[in-house]
Structure formats: structure tokens, C-alpha cells
Amino acid sequence: MSATEPKSPNKDQTNPPVTFDSASFLKNVTSKPGVYRMLDAGEQVIYVGKAKNLKNRLSSYFRQTGLSPKTRVMVSKIADVNITITHTEGEALLLESNLIKELRPRYNILMRDDKSYPYIFVSDKDLYPRIALHRGARKKQGLYLGPYPNAHAVRESINLLQKMFLIRQCEDTTFANRSRPCLQYQIKRCTAPCVGYVSEKAYAKDIDHAVLFLQGKSEQVITELVNDMEQSAEKQHFEKAALYRDQISQLRKITEKQHISADKGDIDIIACSTEAGQACVQVFYIRNGLNLGNRSFYPSLPEALSVEQVLTAFIPQFYLKRDVPGEIIISCGLADSLLIEEVLSEQSKHRVKLTAKVRGERAKWLEMALNNSVNSLKTRLISRSGLLSRFEALQEV
Numbered sequence: 001m002s003a004t005e006p007k008s009p010n011k012d013q014t015n016p017p018v019t020f021d022s023a024s025f026l027k028n029v030t031s032k033p034g035v036y037r038m039l040d041a042g043e044q045v046i047y048v049g050k051a052k053n054l055k056n057r058l059s060s061y062f063r064q065t066g067l068s069p070k071t072r073v074m075v076s077k078i079a080d081v082n083i084t085i086t087h088t089e090g091e092a093l094l095l096e097s098n099l100i101k102e103l104r105p106r107y108n109i110l111m112r113d114d115k116s117y118p119y120i121f122v123s124d125k126d127l128y129p130r131i132a133l134h135r136g137a138r139k140k141q142g143l144y145l146g147p148y149p150n151a152h153a154v155r156e157s158i159n160l161l162q163k164m165f166l167i168r169q170c171e172d173t174t175f176a177n178r179s180r181p182c183l184q185y186q187i188k189r190c191t192a193p194c195v196g197y198v199s200e201k202a203y204a205k206d207i208d209h210a211v212l213f214l215q216g217k218s219e220q221v222i223t224e225l226v227n228d229m230e231q232s233a234e235k236q237h238f239e240k241a242a243l244y245r246d247q248i249s250q251l252r253k254i255t256e257k258q259h260i261s262a263d264k265g266d267i268d269i270i271a272c273s274t275e276a277g278q279a280c281v282q283v284f285y286i287r288n289g290l291n292l293g294n295r296s297f298y299p300s301l302p303e304a305l306s307v308e309q310v311l312t313a314f315i316p317q318f319y320l321k322r323d324v325p326g327e328i329i330i331s332c333g334l335a336d337s338l339l340i341e342e343v344l345s346e347q348s349k350h351r352v353k354l355t356a357k358v359r360g361e362r363a364k365w366l367e368m369a370l371n372n373s374v375n376s377l378k379t380r381l382i383s384r385s386g387l388l389s390r391f392e393a394l395q396e397v
Helices: 022-027 054-062 069-076 089-103 151-165 172-176 200-214 218-234 238-258 307-318 337-348 360-396
Strands: 034-039 045-051 080-085 119-122 131-134 143-145 267-275 278-287 290-297 327-330 353-355
Touching: 022 054, 034 054, 034 089, 045 054, 045 089, 054 069, 054 080, 089 307, 089 337, 119 151, 119 200, 131 151, 143 200, 151 200, 151 238, 151 290, 200 218, 218 238, 267 307, 267 360, 278 307, 278 360, 290 360, 307 327, 307 337, 327 360, 337 353
Parallel strands: 267 327, 327 353
Antiparallel strands: 034 045, 034 080, 119 131, 119 143, 267 278, 278 290
């Protein structure tokens, strides 16, 4: 018989797992700052990180002790590590945030919110400007005020503006083709500029007041309205003076409810709570001293992490393509605070300050944000627990 035929490969035989040679890899790793991407056997990025010293940071993953169970599992899946050297640690932080958002690796803390934030749009280039909710690219010419935490907050603000300043909301096509006032005029939510019931000058003044109010300059608006009221009274236009009086009273009530502080600054208040391997981050939005509302975020965590770890990962991702206020009040101090401040300041072209220690009224607002975070997370956990119980009950049927 001729030479022995080669054996056919066993279909059940699987390829042996790829073993990453960490010792050889670490010998050649630089000590410069940069970003590293860990890949599995399928060349999928499973983790993205940044470091001031890449050699030291990467060496910590391959030590024999001190790793959490999930980190050990992640390290066992590493087939390769790609490195990008950067000039500074700040540059590394920005690149890390971009890569996490783009690649969404399974072992990183991931933000689940990718929605664009809504604004109030004022078409101030029109003869009779309108106010409307706007979301997305800001291509139209006009004034954009915000951002607001959600569409409900925008609609609530627009509703207030209609009540106090009687600004139109209708689409331009509707406005141009009306021959008589609509229902909004009948219920005293608009002055019917579409049919000429208000002069350009008077309407422009209402628009100016509405914008000043949204910019947190309520006292300036009230001062102007008081002058108008007094002038109307002097001319014995008592009905008009009464309308100004009611408008001033309404403005004062709303201003008292919405003001957080007297400094008129732009501030975000960020509080985080963790429980049972999950986290809730609450963000309160303060613009020009006005409280625009709040929003809850539930980042995806690879394992149970501390509040500091969650916020350190959350903040750079959150502000990656958003407007950054001058001050961010946070519920705990961060080891990387200075680095995050540096990156956000460079990105926004103005100084950004992270503050963890606050007093007085700010401390009360931070406490409120933290309470909201704790309660939201508990509600979510209870809801999920109930859902799990129902699934288990169905399986027993």
C-alpha cells in the first residue's frame, strides 16, 4: 500500500484559546501617556482605558493578586492590546471618551443616553418671532436657549411664556395664512399678530421680555413692567395698568420658585448613587440662576463600582459633545478632578470648575439631587425585582 494518507481533521476539535503573552508585551510598553484598547480573540474591543503612564497602568492588569473577579475574567479574554500614545493625559482622556462612545466596549462604563438635548428656539429674525421646541442641528437663524433636560421642561417653559408674554407658537405657514385670530387669542395666550391686533413695537417688547426671562434676568423685566404700569396709571389707562400688575405678580411668583441662587451662573449639579451593581446619576441643569429641571441616567456597569469610579467615567462621556457650564457641582470628590477640569475647559474654551464641597443653598440643592438619585435607583431596582418575580412565576406555570 502507498504512503499513509493524512488524517482528516476532527470536526469536533476546537482551536485552543489564544494565550496573551503579557510578559513580552509589557517589556516593550512605553511609559508615556496614552490610550489602550484590549481586544478578544475575535478582534472585538472589550475595554478602553487611558493612563498617565501606560506601562504602570497596563502592568496592574497582569499581577497575580488584587484584581476583582470581573477584571480577572476580562483579562482572561485578552488576545491583544493596541496602544495610542498621546502628548498629555488630558488628550488621552478625551480620546478615551470618544472611543468608548464609538466602540461601546462591554467592560467599560457606558452611557445609555444618546439623545440630543432640546432647546427653546426664538425666530428673532422674523417680523413677529415665534417660540418653539427645537432638537437636533442648530441650522436655522435665530436664538437658541437651553439646553433643557427633556422636552417636557421645554414645553412647560413655553407654556409659561405664552401665559406671561403672549408669544405666538404657530408655524410660519399657519401664521401667514390666517384671516382671523385662533383659539390661542381667545384664551389669552397670544396677541394675534397674524391679523395685526398688536403692533410690531409692542410685540418686539414682549419678545425681549420673554428672552430676558429665559436668561434669568427676571428683575430687569419686572423693573421695566413696573415703569410701564406707573406710566399707564398716570395716563389713567387703568385696565392696562392692571394687566401689568398681574404680569408682575405672576413673574415674581415664578422667579421665587425657579431661582437656585443669586449668582446667575450656569451650573450643573451631578449626584450619583450605587446599589446592587447598578448606578443612577442625576443631573440638575441651572442656567442663569434658573432651575431648568433634571434628568436620570443609568450607566451600564461592568461590575459593582464606587460612586467616584462611576462619576470619573460618566462626566467626560456626558460632556463629550454637549455645552459645558462654568461650574459642575458633584456629590463626591474625584482623584481626576483637575484632569477633567483641564479637558473640559479646553473643549469648551472657558474655565470649568468641579466642586464637591459646597455650603448653604448649594448644599441643599446637592442634597436634593442625591436624594433624587437614591430614590430613582431604588424604584428601578424594585421594578426590575417585580418583573423578575413575574417571569419566575410564569416559568412555574
